[in-house]
Amino acid sequence: xxxxxxxxxxxxxxxxxxxxxxxxxxxxxxxxxxxxxxxxxxxxxxxxxxxxxxxxxxxxxxxxxxxxxxxxxxxxxxxxxxxxxxxxxxxxxxxxxxxxxxxxxxxxxxxxxxxxxxxxxxxxxxxxxxxxxxxxxxxxxxxxxxxxxxxxxxxxxxxxxxxxxxxxxxxxxxxxxxxxxxxxxxxxxxxxxxxxxxxxxxxxxxxxxxxxxxxxxxxxxxxxxxxxxxxxxxxxxxxxxxxxxxxxxxxx
Numbered sequence: 306x307x308x309x310x311x312x313x314x315x316x317x318x319x320x321x322x323x324x325x326x327x328x329x330x331x332x333x334x335x336x337x338x339x340x341x342x343x344x345x346x347x348x349x350x351x352x353x354x355x356x357x358x359x360x361x362x363x364x365x366x367x368x369x370x371x372x373x374x375x376x377x378x379x380x381x382x383x384x385x386x387x388x389x390x391x392x393x394x395x396x397x398x399x400x401x402x403x404x405x406x407x408x409x410x411x412x413x414x415x416x417x418x419x420x421x422x423x424x425x426x427x428x429x430x431x432x433x434x435x436x437x438x439x440x441x442x443x444x445x446x447x448x449x450x451x452x453x454x455x456x457x458x459x460x461x462x463x464x465x466x467x468x469x470x471x472x473x474x475x476x477x478x479x480x481x482x483x484x485x486x487x488x489x490x491x492x493x494x495x496x497x498x499x500x501x502x503x504x505x506x507x508x509x510x511x512x513x514x515x516x517x518x519x520x521x522x523x524x525x526x527x528x529x530x531x532x533x534x535x536x537x538x539x540x541x542x543x544x545x546x547x548x549x550x551x552x553x554x555x556x557x
Contacts, residue, residue, distance in 0.1 A: 312407040325377035329370045336365025337427035341434030359449040362431035374416045375484045378467035383477040402549045413464035417457035424456045462541045469545035510540040
């Protein structure tokens with residue numbers, strides 16, 4: 306409890322978590338509004354109307370919002386290495402694993418609650434701004450509901466992954482660059498490798514996370530959405546466990 310209290314004070318008394326939270330809210334709700342208005346304006350388009358989906362309505366939360374959340378989680382550990390306060394932290398708490406677990410648990414829990422609230426808010430805004438185009442936008446069916454309650458689950462594991470990557474790299478720029486390029490660019494590059502890339506893509510972590518959220522694209526996965534969640538969770542836990550091992554073995 307003392308470790309949790311100490312980490313809570315660090316998170317709530319610094320400016321970066323506040324600004325990251327504001328950005329997440331603006332992106333999640335703002336992009337949902339833009340998506341709804343675009344769907345409404347498409348009704349008069351000669352190319353046909355764009356019917357909004359639950360996955361599209363929540364794309365600002367599951368996409369850019371979670372990316373910012375990962376940045377916030379990575380900064381929670383890399384900033385301590387940057388300013389040298391990690392030495393004081395480890396002197397006060399010799400059990401280094403508990404420090405990483407406390408950071409990941411606090412930020413992950415906060416991120417899960419925040420993204421759950423924003424998911425319902427993004428859905429409501431998209432439906433309200435899409436007009437007649439959103440008349441079929443409902444939370445009916447298992448697939449639509451999985452996007453809603455799956456978003457906080459995805460956000461939680463992304464935070465754990467970000468803390469692990471931050472602890473391994475110990476540099477803000479490197480950790481943030483990797484966390485942003487990984488889902489946005491690196492995994493998509495396998496499309497360029499032909500049949501070899503097609504065989505590798507079902508085993509990429511963020512591809513599996515997208516499959517769980519209902520946006521797996523044309524990738525031929527070897528398991529269903531829940532299998533993809535288990536695969537992504539195991540990958541995150543391996544990275545986080547490796548970070549604990551490395552942090553315990555090297556100097557602060």
